[in-house]
Each structure stands twice: as structure tokens, then as C-alpha cells.
Amino acid sequence: MNRTLPFLLTFIVGFTIVIATFSPPLDRLAVDTAVFFSIIAVFAMILGGGNLVKINLVKITRRQRDWQFAIVTLVGFFFVLIIGLFKVGNPGGVTGQVDAPGTPFFDVYTYVFVPVGATMYSLLAFFIASASYRAFRAKNREATILLIAASIIMLGATPFGTMLTAWIPDSLDIFEVPNLHFFLMSSPNLAGQRAIMIGIALGVISYSLRVLLGVERSHIGKDGG
Amino acid sequence: MSLDIGVWIGALLTLGIFSFLYRDNPFYKLCESIFVGVSAGYWFCVFFFDNMVRKFYFGVFPSEAGIEPKYFLIVGAVLGALMLTRLIPSIGWISRWPLSFIVGATAGLYMMLFFVSNGLNQVADTMLPLYRETAGGDFDPAETLGTILVFIGTFTGLIYFFFSKEHKGLFGGAARVGIFFLMVTFGAAFGYTVMSRMSLLIGRMDFLFRDWLGLLG
Amino acid sequence: MAGHWIAVAINVVVGLTLVWVLVRTIQGRPIERRIVFVYIALAVATPLFMKLEAPLAETPEVQSIVTTIKELPPGSRILISFDYDPQSAPELQPMAEAFIKFAFKQRHKVIIMGLWPLGPDQANQAIRAALEDPSVAELAPEYGVDYVNLGFQSGNEFVIQGMGSAFKNMFPQDERGTIYDNIPILRGVTNFSNVDYVQVFSSGKPGTREWVQVAADRFGATVGGGTTAVQAPEMYPFLRSNQLIGLMGGMTGAAEFEKAVEELGKANTFLLSQMFAHATVIVFVIFGNIAYFRSRRRDASTDAPTPGGIS
Amino acid sequence: MPPAPGARSIASGGRVLILTLTLITLTSSLLATDPGPGSIAPPTLIMVNDLDYDNGESLTISWVPSLDDVPGQSEVVAYRILRSSGGGQEATIGTVLAGESTFVDQSVNRDSAYVYRVATIAANGGEGYSLPTDAVVPNREWLNWDLVWLFLACLVLGGSVVFFIETARRGKKLFVRKIAGLEAIDEAIGRATEMGRPILYIPGIQDMDEVETLASLTILGKVSRQIADYDTQLFMPVARSLVMTAGRETIKTSYLEAGRADAFNEDMVRYITDEQFGYVAAVDGYMVRERPATIFLLGAFFGESLVLAEMGNSVGAIQIAGTARPPQIPFFVAACDYTLIGEELFAASAYLSGEPRQLGSLKGQDVGKGIAMAVILIGVAAATIAELTGSGFFAGVVSTLQNVFTTR
Structure with a gap:
């Protein structure tokens, strides 16, 4: 029972959605399933939020390393939760949009969330620079091709490439960086992308079939668990 | 220099995060902790109102007259509520039901989606003549070369992914050609990613120098 | 306009220091990642103050x-x-x-x-x-x-x-x-x-x-x-x-x-920064690889273990 | 979101079956060109079309605009669409602006027959009514015949996967080549055990509605089964609550199977935050503090891939990564020891299980690959011959193949 019902559920739901693709009266199923997913995800978030609170409380009570920052995390979490769920300061009252402009909730987003998020993201620029100095080595033929292609793209993506090869005569203009750039993108890159995409498609189909047919059932768990 | 308190908070947080580049420090940890807590709370609220209130509640109890209630959504809510059985260890296994539902739906949906867009259509689009002419009817060397490369690359790339044959001999050679094409693809991805990340950094710098310090026109 | 010339001057100076980076890298003493960070920061920030127009290809x-x-x-x-x-x-x-x-x-x-x-x-x-x-x-x-x-x-x-x-x-x-x-x-x-x-x-x-x-x-x-x-x-x-x-x-x-x-609009303003940043990354890829090939050749001749520093 | 009163088929192509075509005679439309004061020309040629292969929930009404409806002039304001069914009262069901010539009625029932009229509304308040159409019943189709080739392709591919699963089940040995990244898993887990340091498993940052996350969790099942044997510490931070629940379930199952239920602990899987870089910041912190010996990065990754992989590299961990997102692969290739590319990620769970039936499915997907390659080869050859010789036969072959393999 513990394993059979989940298996049947997976099997029936999965194949119904596959069949629905071919049947106009059923094709809204996929859309409705997505709503189901959203609803289930909210319940799961209760578990996730609870986990976050629990972990940080443990950290504080046991005075683990950096426990002071756990307080900051909890305060931030509950602060946003309260102004969000109770719609504090929302001009539309309890029926207003939760993230309507002008609410404290929106302000937190604009003044904390956006700058921190964008800055975290831009740290990547620095990491890339250090990786290109320390990690990107032409260790073998494959890596060399990767690096050359990357350099052409980086050059071609800015005016730098145009300036660098502007002297090349028109008859040989295929060797100008912007043209090389387009050529690389639209031929070898396209071929590689396509092979990857077709491969992924087959991989997903085979994987999905294994799951739906119950050949792969690690998500179902073990009896009596 | 800006007089807007929001810009100031943003700028200080930006500098706090950037300080991590020098080394891990309390200023960074503070920004990080704020971010983790605030973002978890933020997404919780957004998901709650969007999914539970708007989709579920107003789906079952429509706010406007004349709209048919979607009672079947209650099944979704019941499945969701079953997730909470995890809080009681002895019946926690019931949470496998909603999980099984999600796994089945995802597998079924993606199977078709990938089959059509990633699989079939890409195969169809590779079927082009290896001899190309310009609009004027002359031989077009660039297009011809391009099509030939796309064909060879796609073909050998697929060979690389074969699982049921050892990469040896002619087959292995073809797989090797395939991996070269994959490497160009990854190189292109690398180049474009550098471009993207640099743009974000430019955006932050622009914020600091223009919006905060007012040094740029 | 003063900003423009200061930015240009900074870039000339920074460009010259790259020679120092190259020499150190070849000697097998690669610079710290934090110094790489400084280069990127300057490459992105200074062009914002410059007033140059860059040519751009049509795609x-x-x-x-x-x-x-x-x-x-x-x-x-x-x-x-x-x-x-x-x-x-x-x-x-x-x-x-x-x-x-x-x-x-x-x-x-x-x-x-x-x-x-x-x-x-x-x-x-x-x-x-x-x-x-x-x-x-x-x-x-x-x-x-x-x-x-x-x-x-x-x-x-x-x-x-x-x-x-x-x-x-x-x-x-x-x-x-x-x-x-x-x-x-x-x-x-x-x-x-x-x-x-x-x-x-x-x-x-x-x-x-x-x-x-x-x-x-x-x-x-x-x-x-x-x-x-x-x-x-x-x-x-x-x-x-x-x-x-x-x-x-x-x-x-x-x-x-x-x-x-x-x-x-803004995209054209930012393009110059983009260009400098890309050039910097390419320079660092080249430097890193020069050091790599030199160290490999040293390994081949002396059979010494791979020098550290590059991780 | 209100329920869709008239959801229509997803893909019905453009072919429209004309069920009814009501012609208003030329005479009447000519007469209408000379409207008296206050009257205006009605629209003509009212057609009611039922879309092919839909759920029978919509009808499309189209017409030739009134002769008075001249672009740039404002004599005609709008058209009104009136409908009656079963001899009942006629009612206005919609209005469109002048210049329009179609209206989609989505409020129809499959069981009723409908009669339509369209009226021109003039700026001066005058109205000109068309003749009523014949009665039309919207048609429901249970199968979308436009997709018959897709269906057959599904059968062939699905059939070959199922066939090889069956073949393998009956005990036939099937060869599967080595995948380096997966061969290394044993070594990677062993290393962590020797060093007495934890193993970090990162299942990407997407939710359970992403097939890469599912694949990652199945791999987690196999990996954690081995980890349980070795008695090594495992930590899995996640960015989605559902993944947390599913991950716990998966690991718990593995530990039960290994007979190590005692060693399982819910805190092995921890929810951080849904926010991409909030998650990254926390995981980076974990790496720096705990210095895991082995890191798995398997699943759907975005911009954070480089940060995570670089950080893992800098703490000296063995890293096995895999994703189906091409933009992130180069960073994994650069900073990790082994990388599973695209399809290999989905094959991994079958490969790791070593179970014949699972390996059989890999063989099945290779057949799919073979078919794709054969079709590409035939298609390209035929297209080239057709281009060079102008042969109609080969051109026909290409267009047939393309037709079969194109669903748009």
C-alpha cells in the first residue's frame, strides 16, 4: 500500500498528461496540474520556513558560531513575514496587492532585496576574472578550442573586435571578428547546441518513462518507511 | 551625492557585499544574514498570496458572480495538506502521495515538451541541402560551409552521446569530432556569460557613481 | 571633461602595470586573486567617465x-x-x-x-x-x-x-x-x-x-x-x-x-565599459596560459612536480 | 482566475473548416450601398467557422465589412454580434470596433445550434442588420488529428525504450559504455570517508516541477545509498521546500535500504531560502567553514554555478557536476573534476543503479538517437540531391520528412 498507491498515482497522472496532448477536451489538464503544483508548493513552504526557523533557533540557543547573525536572519524573516502576511501599511488594506508600490513590503524589496541581489550577481564578474586567470588552461585540444571560441565571442561582442580587424580587405571579410563571431554562433555553436538538445530530449523521455513505468521508483520510498 | 535614504541603504548594502571580495568579514555576514531572512520571508508571502489566495481561494470561491467555481482545486489543497503529515513522523510516509503526483505530472509534461521542441523540431531543421545558393542563384560558399558544419556537428555530437557503444575506432573518432563541436558551444557560452556578468557589474558601478555619488551626468 | 582625461590617464597607468603582472606570472609567482579583482573594477568603472564612441557591427x-x-x-x-x-x-x-x-x-x-x-x-x-x-x-x-x-x-x-x-x-x-x-x-x-x-x-x-x-x-x-x-x-x-x-x-x-x-541610450554608454572588461578578461586568460605553458615546459625538462600557486 | 468559458484546442494548425457559409445576395448588398437618411450598410458574407480539432467551445464569426466602413472615416463606429439559439431570444454577445471583421464566440455549448447576425453601428446611431446565418453546432473532437505523426513518433520511441527494458528484464546482457564522471563517484565518496570530512550534495536551485531536479534526486538515491554504507556525513542544502521534503524522503529510503536507519537525520537536508543568491551566500559559507571533501552539483543551475564551483575548487574538494543547461557547463568543466553533459545527467541514475531494466532504457534511447541520425542523414542527402538536380521526387521526400518531424 505504501508503495503501490504512489506508483499508481505517478503512472496515472503522468500518462494522462501525455495523452491530454493529443486530445483537445483534455488539454487544459496540464494547466490545471500546474495550479495543483503551486498549491502543494505553498504547503511545502510551511515545512521549509519551519526548518529555517528551527535551524536558526538551535544556532542561537546553543551559541554556535556566528549565532548573532542567526538573530538577524530570524528578525529579517519574521519582519517581512508580518508586514507581508498582514499587509501592514498597504493602501489597499487587506485586499490590496501584497507587493503594491508604496507598501513597506515593496520598500523592503526595492531597497534591500534588489541592491543586494544585483550586487551578489555582479560578484560573478570578479569570480570570472579570477577563474580566467587561474583555471582556464589550454590543457588539451578540447580546452584549447573552448578558449579560442570564447575569446572570439568576447571580442566579437564588443566594438573591440570590429576595431581589431577593420584592416582586413573586404574580399576576406569572413575573417573579421564580427563575422567570425556570427559564423561561430550560427554554425558550430548551433550544431553543438542541437546535439545537446536532441540528446537531452531523448534523455528526458527515457528518464520520464522509467519513472512513470515504475522502473525508477526511488521517490516512492520503502515499505513501512 | 544622493539625499535619498533608500539609495543610501542600497549603496551601503552594495559595499557590504563587495567587501567579501577582500575577505569574509562581519559587515558581509550582516548583509548576507539580512538577505537570507528577508528573501525567505519575501518569497513566502508572494507564494502564499499568489497561489493560496489568488489561485486557490478565488478559484474555489470566485469573487465575481457568473464565474464557475473550480471545486477540483480542493483536491490540490488536500494533496498539499498531506505534505504536512511530515510533521508527524509516524504518518510521514503519506507525504509521498503529493510527491508522487508532482513527479508524475512533471515527468509526463516534460516528456512531451522536450520531445517536440528539443527533439523533433531540431531534427527537422537540420534537413537542409549541403549545397546552398544565394538569392541570385549563384553558389554561396559561406552558407554552404555553414550548413555542412551544422550537419557534421549535430551528427557527430549525437555520436558522442551514444551509450551502448564504446568510443573506439571510427566511432570513437566521430565522437571526438563531436566533442570539438560541443567545446565550441561551451566556449560561446563562456564568452556570452562573461558579457552578461560584466553588464551586471557595470550596472552596479553606474548605481554607485551616478545614483549614489552623483559623479556621472 | 576632466573626468574623461583622468579616466584615460588611470587606464594608461593601469595598462602599464600589466607588464608587471605578466613578468610575475611568467616567473611562476601569479598575482593574488584580489589584485585581479582590482583590475576588473577599474576596467569597468573608469570607462563610465570616458567620452568615446565605439564602432559597432550590424548583425x-x-x-x-x-x-x-x-x-x-x-x-x-x-x-x-x-x-x-x-x-x-x-x-x-x-x-x-x-x-x-x-x-x-x-x-x-x-x-x-x-x-x-x-x-x-x-x-x-x-x-x-x-x-x-x-x-x-x-x-x-x-x-x-x-x-x-x-x-x-x-x-x-x-x-x-x-x-x-x-x-x-x-x-x-x-x-x-x-x-x-x-x-x-x-x-x-x-x-x-x-x-x-x-x-x-x-x-x-x-x-x-x-x-x-x-x-x-x-x-x-x-x-x-x-x-x-x-x-x-x-x-x-x-x-x-x-x-x-x-x-x-x-x-x-x-x-x-x-x-x-x-x-x-544607456546601452551605448555602457558598451565602452563592457569592451574594457572583456579585454581585461582576455588578457588574463592569455597571461594564465603563458604561465601554464612555461611551467609545463619546465616540468618536461627538469621533471619537477607542478609548481603550486595555480589552483 | 475565472474558469475559461471557452478554452480551445492547443494546436489546431491554421486549417479552418467552413461549416456554414451564408451568402447574402449581391443584390441585397448593392441595395445597401444607397442607404437612406439614418440607415447604414450592413456587413455582408457572414461566415461561421468551427475550428478543427478543438473542444467544441468556440465559433469564429467573420464578415465583409460594411461598405460604409471606410478607413480614415468615422461613419461606422462598431459592429455588434447578435446570437440566438433554439429559436430563443436574440441577444448581443459582443461588439468590436469598426475595421474589424472577426469575432470569436467562446460562450457556446456543444449541444446547441446557433444563429448569428452582425449589425453595423453608425456614428449617428443608425444600425444596419445582416441576414441571419444558418444554424451551426460547435463540434468537439476527442483527438487532434493534426498531431498524428507526433503520436506515432511517441509510440516508436516509447516502444523502443519499453522493448529494451523488457529485453533486459528477461536477462539479456546489454552493453553500456563507461561514463567517467559516474565511475568517479565511488572514489569521491571513499575520499571523503578517509578524510573524515562531509559530502555536500547540491540538487540545483529549481523546484520539483523541473525534470533536472527529479533526475538529481534519483541520483541522490543511489549516491546516498553508498554514503550510508561508508558511514560518511552528508549535507544537502536546498532552495525549495518541496525539494527538501523529497530529498529527505529519498535519503531516508537509502539509509533504510542500507540498514542504517539509525544514521539518518532530517537535518541532513536543510532549506535555506528560495532566493538564488541568498542560497549561494549560505552554501559558500558552509563550504568555507566545513571544507567538504566531495561536492556534487547535479541539477538545474543558473548563474550561481560558477560561484559554487569556484568556491568548491578553492576549498580543495573533489567535484562532480552535471546539468542540462549549456551556459553553465563550461564553468563546471573548468572548475570541477568531472562534468555530466546534458543527456548524461538523465542517464546517470540508470547507469548508477546497474539494474538491467534501467540500462535497457538507455539502449532504448540510443535507438531514438539512431533514428534521429538516420533521418537527418536521409533528409540531408535527399535535400542536397533535390537542390542539385531539381528532382521533384527527392524534394517530396524532404518535405514529407519535415512534415512528419515538425509539429508547429
Whole structure:
């Protein structure tokens, strides 16, 4: 029972959605399933939020390393939760949009969330620079091709490439960086992308079939668990 | 220099995060902790109102007259509520039901989606003549070369992914050609990613120098 | 102008110090990553103060968007999906602003929506920026008649699929709460067959890929993309097979679009920084590899273990 | 979101079956060109179309605009669409602006027959009514015949996967080549055990509605089964609550199977935050503090891939990565020891299980690959011959193949 019902559920739901693709009266199923997913995800978030609170409380009570920052995390979490769920300061009252402009909730987003998020993201620029100095080595033929292609793209993506090869005569203009750039993108890159995409498609189909047919059932768990 | 308190908070947080580049420090940890807590709370609220209130509640109890209630959504809510059985260890296994539902739906949906867009259509689009002419009817060397490369690359790339044959001999050679094409693809991805990340950094710098310090026109 | 010359001077000095970096790297004493960070910071920041114009090549991907829009008769309906959030705004906002200005000047009707919660807000910012332009302000595009913002709808690609039946099902009302049927611009707009062009600005999933897979493949819509640079390479297969009509990739794509439609804006300003940053990365790749090959040759001759430092 | 009163088929192509075509005679439309004061020409040629292969929930009404509806003039304001069914009262069901010539009625029932009229509304308040159409019943189709080739392709591919699963089940040995990244898993887990340091498993940052996340969790099942044997510490931070629940379930199952239920602990899987870089910041912190010996990065990754991989590299961990997102692969290739590319990620769970039936499915997907390659080869050859010789036969072959493999 513990394993059979989940298996049947997976099997029936999965194949119904596959069949629905071919049947106009059923094709809204996929859309409705997505709503189901959203609803289930909210319940799961209760578990996730609870986990976050629990972990940080443990950290504080046991005075683990950096426990002071756990307080900051909890305060931030509950602060946003309260102004969000109770719609504090929302001009539309309890029926207003939760993230309507002008609410404290929106302000937190604009003044904390956006700058921190964008800055975290831009740290990547620095990491890339250090990786290109320390990690990107032409260790073998494959890596060399990767690096050359990357350099052409980086050059071609800015005016730098145009300036660098502007002297090349028109008859040989295929060797100008912007043209090389387009050529690389639209031929070898396209071929590689396509092979990857077709491969992924087959991989997903085979994987999905294994799951739906119950050949792969690690998500179902073990009896009596 | 800006007089807007929001810009100031943003700028200080930006500098706090950037300080991590020098080394891990309390200023960074503070920004990080704020971010983790605030973002978890933020997404919780957004998901709650969007999914539970708007989709579920107003789906079952429509706010406007004349709209048919979607009672079947209650099944979704019941499945969701079953997730909470995890809080009681002895019946926690019931949470496998909603999980099984999600796994089945995802597998079924993606199977078709990938089959059509990633699989079939890409195969169809590779079927082009290896001899190309310009609009004027002359031989077009660039297009011809391009099509030939796309064909060879796609073909050998697929060979690389074969699982049921050892990469040896002619087959292995073809797989090797395939991996070269994959490497160009990854190189292109690398180049474009550098471009993207640099743009974000430019955006932050622009914020600091223009919006905060007012040094740029 | 003083800023310009100071920035140029800094760059000359910094450029010269690269020789020191090269020498150290060759000697097997690579510089610390924090020094690399300083180089990148300077390469990005200083060009913001410079006043130079950089040449830019025309690419078919971007030009085909421009041509498509230009060839539409005035009054055509353009659907724009804003599928990104403020974090990707540096790359996508300049693009979106230029596109909206262009669409208004071509006298097209603009229908805006978002698959990302904050997309429609980015759209409003872009509209505000467009309306500040005197030549757009002159045309006085009117909300509800010349453009509308349908707001955000969650559900990712399923929203697009739902729109294939009827936009109204997915967007019963616009962002301001007006009922779909009462919005003049939407009269007669049932689904994709009633819009002439779909433009997507996206930074991830759901994004251009989903629009291609659902709106273009299933419902035959004409879709053009505007993506972050990271996403761009993944779009080329769709471009080649005409599932995607055109593509603006990252800041460069935006800069080229700005130039093509004569709306020079932020993207062109930022392009110089972009160029310096790329050059810096390439220089570091070259330096790193020079050191690598030298160390390999040393290994081959002395059979010594690989020197540390490069990890 | 209100229920869709008239959801229509997803893909019905453009072919429209004309069920009814009501012609208003030429005479009457000519007469209408000379409207008296206050009257205006009605629209003509009212057609009601039922879309092919839909759910029978919509009808499309189209017409030739009134002769008075001239672009640039404002004599005609709008058209009104009126409908009656079963001899009942006629009612206005919609209005469209002048210049339009179609209306989609989505409020129809499959069981009723409908009669339509369209009226021109003039600026001066006058109205001109068309003749009523014949009665039309919207048609529901249970199968979308436009997709018949897709269906067959599904059968062939699905059939070959199922066939090889069956073949393998009956005990036939099937060869599967080595995948380096997966061969290394044993070594990677062993190393962590020797060093007495934890193993970090990162299942990407997407939710359970992403197939890469599912694949990652199945791999987690196999990996954690081995980890349980070795008695090594495992930590899995996640960015989605559902993944947390599913991950716990998966690991718990593995530990039960290994007979190590005692060693399982819910805190092995921890929810951080849904926010991409909030998650990254926390995971980076964990790496710096705990210095895991082995890191798995398997699943759907975005911009954070480089930060995570670089950080893992800098703490000296063995890293096995895999994703189906091409933009992130180069960073994994650069900073990790082994990388599973695209399809290999989905094959991994089958490969790791070593179970014949699972390996059989890999063989099945290779057949799919073989078919794709054969079709590409035939298609390209035929297209080239057709281009060079102008042969109609080969052109026909290409267009047939393309037709079969194109669903848009």
C-alpha cells in the first residue's frame, strides 16, 4: 500500500498528461496540474520556513558560531513575514496587492532585496576574472578550442573586435571578428547546441518513462518507511 | 551625492557585499544574514498570496458572480495538506502521495515538451541541402560551409552521446569530432556569460557613481 | 571633461602595470586573486567617465527585429512580455526602453504582460522613460488605447498556453483592475492570432525559450527575443530554424538596436565599459596560459612536480 | 482566475473548416450601398467557422465589412454580434470596433445550434442588420488529428525504450559504455570517508516541477545509498521546500535500504531560502567553514554555478557536476573534476543503479538517437540531391520528412 498507491498515482497522472496532448477536451489538464503544483508548493513552504526557523533557533540557543547573525536572519524573516502576511501599511488594506508600490513590503524589496541581489550577481564578474586567470588552461585540444571560441565571442561582442580587424580587405571579410563571431554562433555553436538538445530530449523521455513505468521508483520510498 | 535614504541603504548594502571580495568579514555576514531572512520571508508571502489566495481561494470561491467555481482545486489543497503529515513522523510516509503526483505530472509534461521542441523540431531543421545558393542563384560558399558544419556537428555530437557503444575506432573518432563541436558551444557560452556578468557589474558601478555619488551626468 | 582625461590617464597607468603582472606570472609567482579583482573594477568603472564612441557591427539577428517592426503597418498590435526582474535590469532595461520608444514612434499598439512577478513593474519604468522622450511625448500615447499593462500572471509556460485559447482567461483584467473587455486596445484581441508580433525580454525561465516552444511552435505567433547575454547562445538554434524571428543578446545587442532605431541610450554608454572588461578578461586568460605553458615546459625538462600557486 | 468559458484546442494548425457559409445576395448588398437618411450598410458574407480539432467551445464569426466602413472615416463606429439559439431570444454577445471583421464566440455549448447576425453601428446611431446565418453546432473532437505523426513518433520511441527494458528484464546482457564522471563517484565518496570530512550534495536551485531536479534526486538515491554504507556525513542544502521534503524522503529510503536507519537525520537536508543568491551566500559559507571533501552539483543551475564551483575548487574538494543547461557547463568543466553533459545527467541514475531494466532504457534511447541520425542523414542527402538536380521526387521526400518531424 505504501508503495503501490504512489506508483499508481505517478503512472496515472503522468500518462494522462501525455495523452491530454493529443486530445483537445483534455488539454487544459496540464494547466490545471500546474495550479495543483503551486498549491502543494505553498504547503511545502510551511515545512521549509519551519526548518529555517528551527535551524536558526538551535544556532542561537546553543551559541554556535556566528549565532548573532542567526538573530538577524530570524528578525529579517519574521519582519517581512508580518508586514507581508498582514499587509501592514498597504493602501489597499487587506485586499490590496501584497507587493503594491508604496507598501513597506515593496520598500523592503526595492531597497534591500534588489541592491543586494544585483550586487551578489555582479560578484560573478570578479569570480570570472579570477577563474580566467587561474583555471582556464589550454590543457588539451578540447580546452584549447573552448578558449579560442570564447575569446572570439568576447571580442566579437564588443566594438573591440570590429576595431581589431577593420584592416582586413573586404574580399576576406569572413575573417573579421564580427563575422567570425556570427559564423561561430550560427554554425558550430548551433550544431553543438542541437546535439545537446536532441540528446537531452531523448534523455528526458527515457528518464520520464522509467519513472512513470515504475522502473525508477526511488521517490516512492520503502515499505513501512 | 544622493539625499535619498533608500539609495543610501542600497549603496551601503552594495559595499557590504563587495567587501567579501577582500575577505569574509562581519559587515558581509550582516548583509548576507539580512538577505537570507528577508528573501525567505519575501518569497513566502508572494507564494502564499499568489497561489493560496489568488489561485486557490478565488478559484474555489470566485469573487465575481457568473464565474464557475473550480471545486477540483480542493483536491490540490488536500494533496498539499498531506505534505504536512511530515510533521508527524509516524504518518510521514503519506507525504509521498503529493510527491508522487508532482513527479508524475512533471515527468509526463516534460516528456512531451522536450520531445517536440528539443527533439523533433531540431531534427527537422537540420534537413537542409549541403549545397546552398544565394538569392541570385549563384553558389554561396559561406552558407554552404555553414550548413555542412551544422550537419557534421549535430551528427557527430549525437555520436558522442551514444551509450551502448564504446568510443573506439571510427566511432570513437566521430565522437571526438563531436566533442570539438560541443567545446565550441561551451566556449560561446563562456564568452556570452562573461558579457552578461560584466553588464551586471557595470550596472552596479553606474548605481554607485551616478545614483549614489552623483559623479556621472 | 576632466573626468574623461583622468579616466584615460588611470587606464594608461593601469595598462602599464600589466607588464608587471605578466613578468610575475611568467616567473611562476601569479598575482593574488584580489589584485585581479582590482583590475576588473577599474576596467569597468573608469570607462563610465570616458567620452568615446565605439564602432559597432550590424548583425542579422538584431536587424531582422528592426525590419520586422518597421514593416508592420502602423497600428499593429505588439505583445511584449517582461520576463525578468530588477537584478537583470542593467542588461535588459536599456533594450526594453529603446524597443518601446521605437514601437510608439512606429505608432504601434503595445500590450504588456509579465511571466515574472516584477516584470510588469520593469515595464512601467520603461514606459515612463519612453514618455520622457520629447518625440514620444509629442505622440502622447494613451493608456488603454495605445498601450496597456496586463500585469503579472503566474504559471510560467502554462500562462502562454492558456493565452493560446484566450488572453482573457489568463488576464481577466489589466494591472489597474480594468476588466479586459473594457480596454479599447484589447477589443478584438482574443489570442495570438490577433497580435502581429510578440517581443520577449527575458533573463531565464520562463523566458524566450518557453515563448518559442509554446507561442511560436504551437500557436504560430511571430516571436522575437531580447535576452541577457548568458541566454543568447541557447537561442541560436531557434533563430536558425526561424522559430525565433530575431534576437538582441545582452548589452551589445541592445546597443546595436539603439543604433539601428536611432535611439542612442544607456546601452551605448555602457558598451565602452563592457569592451574594457572583456579585454581585461582576455588578457588574463592569455597571461594564465603563458604561465601554464612555461611551467609545463619546465616540468618536461627538469621533471619537477607542478609548481603550486595555480589552483 | 475565472474558469475559461471557452478554452480551445492547443494546436489546431491554421486549417479552418467552413461549416456554414451564408451568402447574402449581391443584390441585397448593392441595395445597401444607397442607404437612406439614418440607415447604414450592413456587413455582408457572414461566415461561421468551427475550428478543427478543438473542444467544441468556440465559433469564429467573420464578415465583409460594411461598405460604409471606410478607413480614415468615422461613419461606422462598431459592429455588434447578435446570437440566438433554439429559436430563443436574440441577444448581443459582443461588439468590436469598426475595421474589424472577426469575432470569436467562446460562450457556446456543444449541444446547441446557433444563429448569428452582425449589425453595423453608425456614428449617428443608425444600425444596419445582416441576414441571419444558418444554424451551426460547435463540434468537439476527442483527438487532434493534426498531431498524428507526433503520436506515432511517441509510440516508436516509447516502444523502443519499453522493448529494451523488457529485453533486459528477461536477462539479456546489454552493453553500456563507461561514463567517467559516474565511475568517479565511488572514489569521491571513499575520499571523503578517509578524510573524515562531509559530502555536500547540491540538487540545483529549481523546484520539483523541473525534470533536472527529479533526475538529481534519483541520483541522490543511489549516491546516498553508498554514503550510508561508508558511514560518511552528508549535507544537502536546498532552495525549495518541496525539494527538501523529497530529498529527505529519498535519503531516508537509502539509509533504510542500507540498514542504517539509525544514521539518518532530517537535518541532513536543510532549506535555506528560495532566493538564488541568498542560497549561494549560505552554501559558500558552509563550504568555507566545513571544507567538504566531495561536492556534487547535479541539477538545474543558473548563474550561481560558477560561484559554487569556484568556491568548491578553492576549498580543495573533489567535484562532480552535471546539468542540462549549456551556459553553465563550461564553468563546471573548468572548475570541477568531472562534468555530466546534458543527456548524461538523465542517464546517470540508470547507469548508477546497474539494474538491467534501467540500462535497457538507455539502449532504448540510443535507438531514438539512431533514428534521429538516420533521418537527418536521409533528409540531408535527399535535400542536397533535390537542390542539385531539381528532382521533384527527392524534394517530396524532404518535405514529407519535415512534415512528419515538425509539429508547429
